[in-house]
Amino acid sequence: MIFKVLYQELASEVPVRENTHALYIEASNERDVRFKLKDRTINIEFIQPLEGEHLVYEQQSEDFKLETL
Template sequence: MIFKVLYQEFASEVPVRERTQSMYVEAKTEREVRKKLAEKNVNIEYIQVLNEDHLAYEKQSEDFQVENV
């Protein structure tokens, strides 16, 4: 499955909508995504599993790239 992760670049940052970034991670569960990102020291706001339709929509973006973590 592909998960969309919304996060702040630094773990100490308070979430601010204008600075929220996103990345896409392939994993089996949300817990696995969190384990993979633990070393990156980011402040995870939200993790969303993408269904087929939503994934197809996200792939249309030029910024779409599945992270290799």
């Protein structure tokens, strides 16, 4: 399954919409996503599973790049 992770660059940053970044990662569940990203010093705001029409929509974005970890 593919997940969209919304995050701030620094773990100490307060979440601000204008500074929020997104990355896409393939994992079996949300726990697996957090495990794969544990070495990064980011502040994870939200992890969203993508499927069906929502996944197709996100894949059409020029920012869609699937991370390989």
